[in-house]
Amino acid sequence: MSSFRWRTIAWFAWYRGQSGQWAQLLHRITGLGIVFFLGLHILDTSLVGFGPSVYNTVTAIYHNFVVRLLEVVLVGLVIYHALNGLRVTVIDLWDEGALYQAQMWGVVILLFLVLFLPSAFLMLAPYFR
Amino acid sequence: MKVELSIKRFDPDQDEASHTEVYGVEIEPTDRVLDALNQVKWYQDGTLTYRRSCAHGICGSDAMRINGLNRLACKTLIKELGSKISIEPLLGFTVIKDLMVDFDHFFDLYKSVKPYLINYDPTPAKERLQSPEQREAFDDTTKCILCAACTTSCPPFWSDPNFVGPAALVNAHRFIFDSRDQGGAERLEILNGREGVWRCRTVFNCTQACPRDIKITKAIEQIKRLVLFNRV
Numbered sequence: 078m079s080s081f082r083w084r085t086i087a088w089f090a091w092y093r094g095q096s097g098q099w100a101q102l103l104h105r106i107t108g109l110g111i112v113f114f115l116g117l118h119i120l121d122t123s124l125v126g127f128g129p130s131v132y133n134t135v136t137a138i139y140h141n142f143v144v145r146l147l148e149v150v151l152v153g154l155v156i157y158h159a160l161n162g163l164r165v166t167v168i169d170l171w172d173e174g175a176l177y178q179a180q181m182w183g184v185v186i187l188l189f190l191v192l193f194l195p196s197a198f199l200m201l202a203p204y205f206r
Numbered sequence: 207m208k209v210e211l212s213i214k215r216f217d218p219d220q221d222e223a224s225h226t227e228v229y230g231v232e233i234e235p236t237d238r239v240l241d242a243l244n245q246v247k248w249y250q251d252g253t254l255t256y257r258r259s260c261a262h263g264i265c266g267s268d269a270m271r272i273n274g275l276n277r278l279a280c281k282t283l284i285k286e287l288g289s290k291i292s293i294e295p296l297l298g299f300t301v302i303k304d305l306m307v308d309f310d311h312f313f314d315l316y317k318s319v320k321p322y323l324i325n326y327d328p329t330p331a332k333e334r335l336q337s338p339e340q341r342e343a344f345d346d347t348t349k350c351i352l353c354a355a356c357t358t359s360c361p362p363f364w365s366d367p368n369f370v371g372p373a374a375l376v377n378a379h380r381f382i383f384d385s386r387d388q389g390g391a392e393r394l395e396i397l398n399g400r401e402g403v404w405r406c407r408t409v410f411n412c413t414q415a416c417p418r419d420i421k422i423t424k425a426i427e428q429i430k431r432l433v434l435f436n437r438v
Contacts, residue, residue: 085365088297092359093274097410097423101361168408168427175424178410 096179100161107158114151142204149197156192160185209233209284211242213254214294215304224301226292227251235285239272239293243279243305256305263417266353269296270305276355276415296358298367312354315370319378319396324389334386344383347376347425349418356412356422362405369405370397372412372422379425382432394433403429 089102125132138144164181168174174181209231216224231245240258247254259265261280268279271294273287284291299307325334350373357363357371370378378397382390397403403426412422 082365085361088364089361091274092271092297092411094359094409094411095414097408097414098361101407101409165408168423169430172424172428172431175408175410175413175421175427178408178423 096182100164100178100182100185103157104161104165107154107161110150110154111158114147114154145200145204149200152196152200153189153193156196157185157189160188160192207233207235207284207289209242210290211246212290212292213243213246213304214292215254216295216301217253217303233284235283237284238280239277239282239284239287239291240268240279242284242291243293254305255303264351266351269353269355269358269417270294271296276359278353278355278417281417296354298358298364299354309354311367312352312357312371312373315357315374316352316377319370319374320389320393321374321377321381323381323384323387324392325386326388336385340385343385344380346420347380347383349420350376350380351418352377353417355415355417356420359411359415361409361411362407366401366405368401370401372406372426375403375406375426375429376420376422379429382429390432394429397429398433403433406430 089098092098121132121135124135139148161182164178164185167181168178211229211231212226213229214224215221215227229246229250231242231250233242233245240261243254243256243258247256256270256279257267258280259267261268263278263281266278269276270279271277271292272279272282273292276296279293293305295301295305295307299309299312302308352373354373356376357373360369360372363369363371375397378393381387382393406423406426408423408427410423413420413424416422
């Protein structure tokens, strides 16, 4: 079965699908990314069980610039996944939704940029002051 | 115009893996990819193997991956593609030879959704009448020619070959939404299963690939809503 999964990833690159294919691939990648960060978050929160000093030492890493960059990535993942999730919901529930999926993906990309770029600016600006 | 065809070839008697061979053909821009393949087979290399039957986009024999996209060779004009054309077999099926793939599994999936009229009433003496609106409900999905361009463009099918796939779902839709049919519930039970309609991730490759312009994802979504809410 695992060989099938790898083959599918390769075929995603070989098959010249249009907007729907890339929307879905990004949805899957952002979903996995969010799961990764969620795991990380559960891990760091669980450190509180080892006492405040351990927890404080480890969470101090979050003030690091590289980690802040990762947080910016996380915000991007969440924004795309949420917006495209709404697109998929509309496709699922509205009978005409499937006919406008490409236009809706355009709106998703536009809203993503509108929400993500200011968020990234606000998150990174303190490091350049 | 001069066209360069890069054709993926595989002979199970000689090759361990597939390879690409390039053929040059002189052809009109208004000719079809099938004409170019015929030129190669008839005048350059008789060993080239592919299926074609009606050659007019209705038998569904010559679906293949042309410039990376599933299309019918007999419906795709050279001028749509340019002077360099790549031709490969459909993804997800076992290649028998060159561009010819094994359709057995595809037809097993098709048959699994009971793609035929089920009606338990006594056979009437005359036709079973339908209003134009009732006919319209499944009009789009009657157009399927079972070429498999949709199913082999579907990423969930690539990763799970037991997923019934878009073509079987289209043909299930054709009968589920037919007012004369009484097998909707038994089909929906099959489609509500693990390998049924929920494997569809709304990728839309099927809708893009369909040479009959069937709104496949729309039809699949109608089945999903029928399972969920008992409404279209």
